[in-house]
Amino acid sequence: MKRSLRFIAFVAVLGIVAAACGGNGSTSSSSTDTGSSSADLSGGTLKMAMLADVTAAFDPQKEYYSVTWEYYRCCLLRTLMSYKGVPTAEGGAEIFPDLAASEPEVSADGLTWTFTLKQGVNYGDPFGDVSVTAGDFIRALERTADPAANTGGYSFYYSVIKGFDDYAGGKADTISGLSAPDDSTLVIELTEPTGDLGYRFAMATTAPIPPSGDAKYGAAEGHDRNYGRFLVATGPYQFQGAADLDFTGPAKDQTPVAGYVPGRSIVLERNPQWDAATDDLRPAYPDAIEVTIGGDNNDLYNQVSSGDIDFVVDGAVPPNKIKEYTTDPDLQNRLNVYPSDAVRYVSFNLAVPPFDDVHVRKAINWALDKQGFRQVRGGETTGQIAGHIWVNSLENNLLSDYNPYATPNDSGDQQQAMDEMKQSKYDKNGDGVCDDPACENILTITDREDPYPDQAAILKDNLSPLGITLDVKELERGTMYNKCNDANSQHAMCAGPAWGKDYADGYTFGGPLFDSSGLWESCCNYSLLGATADQLSGWGYDVTSVPTVDAKVDECSAAQGDARFQCWADLDKQLMEEVVPWVPYLFDNSVDILSPNVTNYSFDQFAGLAAFDHMAVTGG
Amino acid sequence: MGRYLVRRVLFLVLVLFIVSLLTFLIFVKLPAGDPARRAVGRSTTPQQIEAARVAFGLDKPLYVQYGRFARGLVPIPGWFLDEKVYYSYANFVSVKEELFRRLPVTITLAVGAAFIWLAMGIPIGIISAVKRGSFWDRAGMLFALVGVSMPVFWLGQLLLYAFWFKLRWAPKSGLEINATIWESIAQGKFILPWITLAFTSAAFYARMVRGNLIETMGDDYIRTARAKGLSERRVIYKHGLRGALTPVVTMLGLDIGALLGGAFITETLFAMPGIGQWAVQAIATNDFPIVMGVTIVGALFIAAANLVVDVTYAFLDPRVRYT
Numbered sequence: 001m002k003r004s005l006r007f008i009a010f011v012a013v014l015g016i017v018a019a020a021c022g023g024n025g026s027t028s029s030s031s032t033d034t035g036s037s038s039a040d041l042s043g044g045t046l047k048m049a050m051l052a053d054v055t056a057a058f059d060p061q062k063e064y065y066s067v068t069w070e071y072y073r074c075c076l077l078r079t080l081m082s083y084k085g086v087p088t089a090e091g092g093a094e095i096f097p098d099l100a101a102s103e104p105e106v107s108a109d110g111l112t113w114t115f116t117l118k119q120g121v122n123y124g125d126p127f128g129d130v131s132v133t134a135g136d137f138i139r140a141l142e143r144t145a146d147p148a149a150n151t152g153g154y155s156f157y158y159s160v161i162k163g164f165d166d167y168a169g170g171k172a173d174t175i176s177g178l179s180a181p182d183d184s185t186l187v188i189e190l191t192e193p194t195g196d197l198g199y200r201f202a203m204a205t206t207a208p209i210p211p212s213g214d215a216k217y218g219a220a221e222g223h224d225r226n227y228g229r230f231l232v233a234t235g236p237y238q239f240q241g242a243a244d245l246d247f248t249g250p251a252k253d254q255t256p257v258a259g260y261v262p263g264r265s266i267v268l269e270r271n272p273q274w275d276a277a278t279d280d281l282r283p284a285y286p287d288a289i290e291v292t293i294g295g296d297n298n299d300l301y302n303q304v305s306s307g308d309i310d311f312v313v314d315g316a317v318p319p320n321k322i323k324e325y326t327t328d329p330d331l332q333n334r335l336n337v338y339p340s341d342a343v344r345y346v347s348f349n350l351a352v353p354p355f356d357d358v359h360v361r362k363a364i365n366w367a368l369d370k371q372g373f374r375q376v377r378g379g380e381t382t383g384q385i386a387g388h389i390w391v392n393s394l395e396n397n398l399l400s401d402y403n404p405y406a407t408p409n410d411s412g413d414q415q416q417a418m419d420e421m422k423q424s425k426y427d428k429n430g431d432g433v434c435d436d437p438a439c440e441n442i443l444t445i446t447d448r449e450d451p452y453p454d455q456a457a458i459l460k461d462n463l464s465p466l467g468i469t470l471d472v473k474e475l476e477r478g479t480m481y482n483k484c485n486d487a488n489s490q491h492a493m494c495a496g497p498a499w500g501k502d503y504a505d506g507y508t509f510g511g512p513l514f515d516s517s518g519l520w521e522s523c524c525n526y527s528l529l530g531a532t533a534d535q536l537s538g539w540g541y542d543v544t545s546v547p548t549v550d551a552k553v554d555e556c557s558a559a560q561g562d563a564r565f566q567c568w569a570d571l572d573k574q575l576m577e578e579v580v581p582w583v584p585y586l587f588d589n590s591v592d593i594l595s596p597n598v599t600n601y602s603f604d605q606f607a608g609l610a611a612f613d614h615m616a617v618t619g620g
Numbered sequence: 621m622g623r624y625l626v627r628r629v630l631f632l633v634l635v636l637f638i639v640s641l642l643t644f645l646i647f648v649k650l651p652a653g654d655p656a657r658r659a660v661g662r663s664t665t666p667q668q669i670e671a672a673r674v675a676f677g678l679d680k681p682l683y684v685q686y687g688r689f690a691r692g693l694v695p696i697p698g699w700f701l702d703e704k705v706y707y708s709y710a711n712f713v714s715v716k717e718e719l720f721r722r723l724p725v726t727i728t729l730a731v732g733a734a735f736i737w738l739a740m741g742i743p744i745g746i747i748s749a750v751k752r753g754s755f756w757d758r759a760g761m762l763f764a765l766v767g768v769s770m771p772v773f774w775l776g777q778l779l780l781y782a783f784w785f786k787l788r789w790a791p792k793s794g795l796e797i798n799a800t801i802w803e804s805i806a807q808g809k810f811i812l813p814w815i816t817l818a819f820t821s822a823a824f825y826a827r828m829v830r831g832n833l834i835e836t837m838g839d840d841y842i843r844t845a846r847a848k849g850l851s852e853r854r855v856i857y858k859h860g861l862r863g864a865l866t867p868v869v870t871m872l873g874l875d876i877g878a879l880l881g882g883a884f885i886t887e888t889l890f891a892m893p894g895i896g897q898w899a900v901q902a903i904a905t906n907d908f909p910i911v912m913g914v915t916i917v918g919a920l921f922i923a924a925a926n927l928v929v930d931v932t933y934a935f936l937d938p939r940v941r942y943t
Contacts, residue, residue: 049794052901053711053901054711055710055711056710056711056712057711057712057713059712147668147671147672148675151672151675225707225712226712226713261721262711262713262718263711263713263718263893263897263898263901264721264893265797265798267797267798290797292794292795292797292891293893294794294888294891294892294893294897295793295794295888295889295890295891296777296780296793296888296889296890296891298777299777299780299792299793299889299891302780302781302784302785303792303793306785306792308792476904478904478905478906482657521657521666521669
């Protein structure tokens, strides 16, 4: 999940896309596949619906939203590296050369990466006669660094490129670490070894932008706020009417593409320049993709059942539909459940007593009824009980059976919890019950939407025998995330957050969640790990020190291959057993139901959504 | 008349000023409502947040910030909903462009619903009043009771489920991509939203017409009309109804004005891309320029409708004078 603090948007994703999440052992089906050949599957119009629009009108330098990322990956934008649009078991978490001709060459010190481009890849309309060159990637990265154009994006992933921050700060006219010795070669120099750089170049903000006259940002010139509505495609699809785009006049006089009406509709048509021979990642089955924006969740899923639309992109399948599709043999092959690579958790603020004491934090890990939490979310289909922090795919399943606080039926163990509490300084008489005022009316922030109030009630019940009482504040989702993130808010616990990967690497958990670089005003180190004494004092805390794992995060960031997986797993264990900043309780599932028209389906592990290019429909 | 109009227009400006100021203050006082933070996403530096703050003009004193927005409310070309200020903090789309694109849907919804509720409410009210105590009166008032008791969101879902999902008599929610308003009307896309919106109001208007008509029919001038030998039909429709409908006109103006500001629930429920649906999305994401634009346009519609009603009132009721 993208925690873009375009909070609302991000949160909408988590709350909606991942809402259905759940776990191993839940009802699951593999791809819906008729066994037809690719030629048989091609054609037709895939009809989808979205409850809400994308977050930044398709501007690739701004969109930090998994739904938009799927549109880019499947359809609109090719990148140097990309994904196949399949589940983890089929290689969906791996990246493959896309616009790159092969894997990048990495220097021995890990500081220089060289990509060689495929030949003969052209842009979509109206740049059909223009080939993609190395300079087009530099253009995209410069726009990624430009504060005028990157609002809400994820430019921080590219700060490791030499000169990137200088360009962003206006201290340089170019990014010194990027060069194109010829049209087919892109050389990237880094300030530090970055094992996951390939993944970062599978993200849409790095997708090439075509040149347009002498304009610095090419086709995006003058469109700081709205390039998405003038987007030039490289993928198998483009916005309907892209051929009518005219970049010759001043940007303010240009007419946006007809195929995307913000808040209303998206229509994708085939990109006439796309050549399947250069693209072995995207089957691109439907001839066209039509998406309506807006509506009521229940009504849209009724439209799926009736076949009026084929799929809801960002909805949460209603519990009655899940039950219907789980139990009816005729419908079961139209239900798809996959781990969405997101974790739900309760976080502790380690600067607020009594959570400055690790035994209190451990006691709550023992006490929490995770089964109850899952039950109020909708049961087993919604996800797998979490025993640790990183989702298993990011650790290559090294900790898939690991749970240091395992309890019978995952329902919590009050005796273990009280035994842990006895070791706390807040249990002075050693009876397993906190007897310090710090345990009373602990400020706990949560989401006001279902099922979080019910979860908060369970949490209260679980902690009461430990002598802990909660002052629960239920807030609008975006506000909740802002409050959890704000170190000045003095909250003690956040009971409603969730987190998903940006790409298939452990750094997307370790960096923002536990490194000091994720502290306020950045995001989203709610536990304040790594905060200095001065920072804590400045935020108004009496506690003067909190644990840090910065060194371990740095170590893992530099590691590669299996060592990298092991490093993140080690950090996961360290956090669960020594630091204990969270109670992770659920690894989310993505739950989809499909219309009777859909003849092929695949889950894209990268975006945590259906892979639109793999969806085939009758009439094709 | 002229002085009256000038005074009312000035009052309208005052109302809009107060509404805009309140909207602005509520926005800046909202908890965690810093749009710069929301916009920058997972920024790594306070400098980036500050850059966004500057870009949005949020680094300026409050009165300057308000002034920028207030200027955009003045109906002068180049000022009104100025795109430099009035653009979505979420997707950067111009508020003016989006407003005018959505307005036809909202107008169609409001006008069509009003037509239906008048066509239902007035006859039911008249029949109930004229046949007071009869089966028809009781049936009419039962309809009114049910109507005013039924929440719009529930009724809308019920109608969709029954008449689209189960019976397939009505089309599914939402407008077809690229369909014009007229095509959408022809496809029947507005029928269920119209009925949903109209039902509660029809019930309310039926009760109001019944009550007013019963009261009016007891007035002296009605007795005089009867004494002059006019037929009962003429007494009711020529004299009684005119007096009874005057308050209806007042209510109608205000109701339509309010609906033009957006039928929030109905538009959202039926995936109607109107102003109400847009406002709901903007409020959820704390997208202030949209909230401000929609609020002011909604207030403008209500205030203008109020003015029109007051002006026309005198034509309907000779006792009313412009003072």
